[in-house]
Amino acid sequence: MSSILRRCTKLTHSGILSMLPGSNGRSCALQYFASEKRYSTSSKIKVDLDSNTGVAIMQFQSPPVNSLSLDFLTEFAINIEKLELDRSCRGVIITSALPKVFSAGLDILEMYQKSPEHYVEFWKAVQEAWFKLYGSSKVTIAAINGNSPAGGCLLAMCCDYRIMAENPRYSIGLNETQLGIVAPFWFKDTMQNVVGHRETEKGLQLGKLYTAPEALKVGLVDELVPEEKVVSSAAEAMSKWLAIPDHARQLSKSMMRKPTIDRLLAAREADITNFVSFTSKDSIQKSLGMYMEMLKKRRS
Numbered sequence: 001m002s003s004i005l006r007r008c009t010k011l012t013h014s015g016i017l018s019m020l021p022g023s024n025g026r027s028c029a030l031q032y033f034a035s036e037k038r039y040s041t042s043s044k045i046k047v048d049l050d051s052n053t054g055v056a057i058m059q060f061q062s063p064p065v066n067s068l069s070l071d072f073l074t075e076f077a078i079n080i081e082k083l084e085l086d087r088s089c090r091g092v093i094i095t096s097a098l099p100k101v102f103s104a105g106l107d108i109l110e111m112y113q114k115s116p117e118h119y120v121e122f123w124k125a126v127q128e129a130w131f132k133l134y135g136s137s138k139v140t141i142a143a144i145n146g147n148s149p150a151g152g153c154l155l156a157m158c159c160d161y162r163i164m165a166e167n168p169r170y171s172i173g174l175n176e177t178q179l180g181i182v183a184p185f186w187f188k189d190t191m192q193n194v195v196g197h198r199e200t201e202k203g204l205q206l207g208k209l210y211t212a213p214e215a216l217k218v219g220l221v222d223e224l225v226p227e228e229k230v231v232s233s234a235a236e237a238m239s240k241w242l243a244i245p246d247h248a249r250q251l252s253k254s255m256m257r258k259p260t261i262d263r264l265l266a267a268r269e270a271d272i273t274n275f276v277s278f279t280s281k282d283s284i285q286k287s288l289g290m291y292m293e294m295l296k297k298r299r300s
């Protein structure tokens, strides 16, 4: 991955690979693009795989806030699966192409005033995205360049390593209780595996959105770096992870994560039933409606 850095590239918010000042900028850019393979041309997620380094960069580009809609989650799971099956890919960096937001979490509109059949389909897509990312054998690094509440935090927590922009205005956490809803047990398990029991207990009950410095302090993220360096720092971290032989690292990862994955596998259907009955309650629908209203008011 240091070769990525040597190629003097950086990612800007527009999602365009642009040049850092270098002695030979033009040939530098050409070299980079020569080894890049476009994976996805879809509207919501862009994936580029560098065949020299084996590192894919996945950028969320679904305005206004990269919310995790059914379509987004489906596309996400397909992309992760495709990379999983690609032996030339060893690592994935996940980031956002939008300013100020990594992901706003699950798309609330998918859980609001829809049919039970829709809730089933949506929740299956949420589970599937989690299975694919949490169970990925690749090195996964989240380059968190903006706010990352709830489902956004879940995606970041599924990665092996998290680097966040040091901007104290950005926050991350499982804030579900603030919406009057409850994070399912596997969201909780994922957080617990990252920050431990006590912090998860506090974070979940309070629906706490940790500012970037707070997130670093409790270990919810591993590093804070200046915003413009989030992706290049992720590339640097990736080189360390890729220095370890894949088979040994992959078995270690699987050993750590398998019990958590097995837990949801065993309760998959019950979890869907639970989600549908919970979401369909009038009181929950009311809470979600009020929360959406609050978001709109805050904007105006």
Ligand SMILES: CCCCCCC/C=C/C(=O)SCCNC(=O)CCNC(=O)[C@H](O)C(C)(C)COP(=O)(O)OP(=O)(O)OC[C@H]1O[C@@H](n2cnc3c(N)ncnc32)[C@H](O)[C@@H]1OP(=O)(O)O
Residues within 6 Å of the ligand: 064, 065, 067, 100, 101, 103, 104, 105, 106, 107, 108, 109, 111, 147, 149, 150, 151, 152, 175, 176, 179, 181, 182, 183, 184, 275, 278, 279, 284, 292, 295, 296, 299
């Ligand atoms: C019911 C059973 C539940 C079982 C468990 C379910 C587990 C749930 C997990 C979740 O992920 S729930 C979603 C939680 N997400 C949030 O609380 C984030 C809410 N959004 C924000 O805080 C902010 O939008 C932001 C991410 C900090 C970005 O702020 P910014 O000022 O840049 O943008 P806004 O003006 O607030 O938003 C723009 C636009 O987008 C809409 N929107 C924001 N978040 C969502 C969302 N998660 N889903 C759908 N839509 C969202 C927001 O309403 C604005 O819409 P318009 O006003 O432009 O129509």
